[in-house]
Amino acid sequence: MLEMSESENIHTNSNIITQEFIALEDFNATGAEQLSFTAGDTLLVHEQVCTDWWWAERSGCFGYVPSAFLHRGVEDVEDAWQDEEYFSTYGTLKLHLEMLSDRPRTETYRQVIVSNSAALRGKVVMDLGCGTGIISLFCGRLAQPAAVYAVEASSVAEHTEKLVKLNRCEDVVTVFRSRAEDLMLPSKVDVLVSEWMGNCLLFEFMVESVLRVRDRWLKDGGMMWPSSASLSLVPCQAHADYSQKMEFWENLYGLDFSCLQPVAQEEFFSKPKFSHQLDPDDCLSTPCNVISLDMHTLSVSDLEKLSGEFRFTIERSGTLHGFTAWFSTFFHSLDEGGSSLELNTGPHAESTHWKQTLFMLDGPIGVEEGDCVGGAITLQRNPIWRRHMSITIEWRIKRRNDPTFCEEKTKRFPMWR
Numbered sequence: 262m263l264e265m266s267e268s269e270n271i272h273t274n275s276n277i278i279t280q281e282f283i284a285l286e287d288f289n290a291t292g293a294e295q296l297s298f299t300a301g302d303t304l305l306v307h308e309q310v311c312t313d314w315w316w317a318e319r320s321g322c323f324g325y326v327p328s329a330f331l332h333r334g335v336e337d338v339e340d341a342w343q344d345e346e347y348f349s350t351y352g353t354l355k356l357h358l359e360m361l362s363d364r365p366r367t368e369t370y371r372q373v374i375v376s377n378s379a380a381l382r383g384k385v386v387m388d389l390g391c392g393t394g395i396i397s398l399f400c401g402r403l404a405q406p407a408a409v410y411a412v413e414a415s416s417v418a419e420h421t422e423k424l425v426k427l428n429r430c431e432d433v434v435t436v437f438r439s440r441a442e443d444l445m446l447p448s449k450v451d452v453l454v455s456e457w458m459g460n461c462l463l464f465e466f467m468v469e470s471v472l473r474v475r476d477r478w479l480k481d482g483g484m485m486w487p488s489s490a491s492l493s494l495v496p497c498q499a500h501a502d503y504s505q506k507m508e509f510w511e512n513l514y515g516l517d518f519s520c521l522q523p524v525a526q527e528e529f530f531s532k533p534k535f536s537h538q539l540d541p542d543d544c545l546s547t548p549c550n551v552i553s554l555d556m557h558t559l560s561v562s563d564l565e566k567l568s569g570e571f572r573f574t575i576e577r578s579g580t581l582h583g584f585t586a587w588f589s590t591f592f593h594s595l596d597e598g599g600s601s602l603e604l605n606t607g608p609h610a611e612s613t614h615w616k617q618t619l620f621m622l623d624g625p626i627g628v629e630e631g632d633c634v635g636g637a638i639t640l641q642r643n644p645i646w647r648r649h650m651s652i653t654i655e656w657r658i659k660r661r662n663d664p665t666f667c668e669e670k671t672k673r674f675p676m677w678r
């Protein structure tokens with residue numbers, strides 16, 4: 262009969278485990294002894310052979326897998342949506358003040374209601390994630406809907422009730438303090454309006470709530486506002502960011518701090534920089550749409566992985582420091598053939614509280630007019646932390662003046678896990 266301590270030693274030395282792990286991202290095997298997998302796959306790990314490589318099984322296939330790509334099963338994660346923290350950030354006025362102060366954002370939604378006011382007469386509207394209820398109040402004051410369901414899960418809903426009364430909309434607007442997915446409503450709705458967009462369009466993944474509520478409560482033929490959304494990308498210069506975060510260390514009061522540059526690279530450039538204000542003069546090419554979403558047909562499963570290709574021709578010689586992304590949303594008219602309205606958060610439009618998102622590469626690259634930058638961007642939702650994603654940019658540069666030159670790289674940016 263082994264003593265307890267001995268049995269523990271045997272267990273520790275062998276590292277034999279049989280435990281389920283979830284793949285955080287795709288892995289393509291580079292050898293016959295390795296096992297490929299896709300983000301979200303469940304792997305059975307039999308042995309942690311060493312720190313970096315484990316022996317695992319997936320659907321009857323065995324092989325070595327990189328431990329860095331795996332996470333303990335979801336049961337480990339007490340709150341994959343982090344709703345407690347998420348809704349408490351919306352319980353105070355700070356974020357609502359920021360959003361209400363964003364004139365292009367708020368004015369666009371007001372314009373949508375005004376330009377559809379006749380068609381909204383007698384309609385039932387849901388404002389999902391209404392916050393202080395501004396969109397619901399626009400509906401109640403600028404149109405004559407039959408009813409507006411103002412749905413808000415955070416404690417700000419207490420204030421929303423008062424704002425509805427103060428603005429004399431209580432006979433049309435009803436506030437529901439609830440997660441929209443948990444709602445029981447008196448009827449389906451004709452219009453589902455929401456301002457759900459996060460950094461890089463999808464961060465927070467509130468969009469999943471919008472799609473689930475659409476599938477449950479939007480009438481057939483009902484209208485989604487926004488009706489569609491697109492993500493744009495452009496190769497860009499970022500001299501100020503590169504100088505302040507990287508060159509800064511080269512000569513500090515006459516001292517050489519350059520050994521810190523790899524640390525600075527990891528700390529400042531390994532994740533996207535949001536609220537980046539891109540100067541149009543720093544665009545090295547004409548931006549392009551890399552991802553387009555139709556909010557009437559998009560499914561929750563589509564959100565796991567979205568990707569798009571790009572091909573830029575450099576229009577001005579300069580330094581390629583990275584890529585900048587932003588989104589636009591479009592609001593189709595309730596009137597047949599009516600014109601759509603657009604909320605554009607890009608560098609050529611009036612600045613919004615989102616501004617743009619900068620992805621810094623691992624080193625500046627000189628580019629000449631006529632060079633070609635092609636590649637793909639992939640938004641991979643985090644299979645564990647459901648409000649997070651990673652953005653992978655693969656790019657290759659071909660030089661107009663040197664057909665033999667071709668540099669290909671890829672970089673993955675967690676947002677934020």
Ligand SMILES: NC(=[NH2+])NCCC[C@H]1O[C@@H](n2cnc3c(N)ncnc32)[C@H](O)[C@@H]1O
Nearest residue numbers: 351390392413414415440441456457458470
């Ligand atoms: N554009 C964004 N990135 N965020 C702005 C809207 C977010 C508002 O919607 C609320 N909200 C978010 N998700 C939900 C939900 N599932 N149910 C109800 N309210 C929600 C949240 O509490 C906040 O007041």
